[in-house]
Amino acid sequence: MKVKHVVVALTAFTLSAGASLALAQAKPEVLVKQRQAAMTLQGKYFGPLAAMAQGKAPFNGAVVARNAGFLEALSQMPWDGFDAASKGVKSEALPAVYSDAAKFKLASENLHAAVGKLVAASKGSDEAATKAAIGGVGKTCGGCHDDFREKH
């Protein structure tokens, strides 16, 4: 049991430093539920920003700043849920998540970097720059979904 914990903890560490404790005892089905929860909430808080960037909703800088802060936290949450232990659980994750783990990790880092740029932009008052940063986040979402999620 202890050896398994250490292995799981090390795997988690390569995905997200410090996440080991959250992962150590989670069952595969729980890992999937938790990572899907993080995706759901990223959608909740990114959706309205995408609408603003596309001109489908009026720009609201306060909402962008708040949601960007939430996304800063949320964008760190899904990745330890893609631990190899969850490979056999039915989900929309493509096998490439596990067979091309380095590319998947890079995609998750790209999201986090893009969210960082959005957080920075949302603290300023340049609406065009903020909308561009929203677009940057959207590209990393879509890029990763193209490669690693079943087509809808």
Add this chain to the structure above:
Amino acid sequence: MKVKHVVVALTAFTLSAGASLALAQAKPEVLVKQRQAAMTLQGKYFGPLAAMAQGKAPFNGAVVARNAGFLEALSQMPWDGFDAASKGVKSEALPAVYSDAAKFKLASENLHAAVGKLVAASKGSDEAATKAAIGGVGKTCGGCHDDFREKH
């Protein structure tokens, strides 16, 4: 459509200022899915801290600080999902969520306040104080579940 947006926005505002845009277009089922996602992630990041406070896992200050930061964001996320529009959707929420909305709102504020204390404690080096703050958060979770969630 516009009137409905305003009504929904005002309802949201009483629950969580600024949340209106995230809520304005969400269907009842989506509201429930989103609030359950926030609960799932609160469990993910609070569970290991509860284990530490209870002596079931070794204390790890770095994990407490990280998870407390995540909980600071997550503890703001469930509440607009309990909009009256979601009343008819099957979930574990008890009718009191809607019939005693003021008490429910207070419970959510108690959680957020307790998480704030945990964030502060986790930045120090007083393990006992941090464990006490973890216990304080746990009490607000349990208190709210007692009153507003179906018994398991």
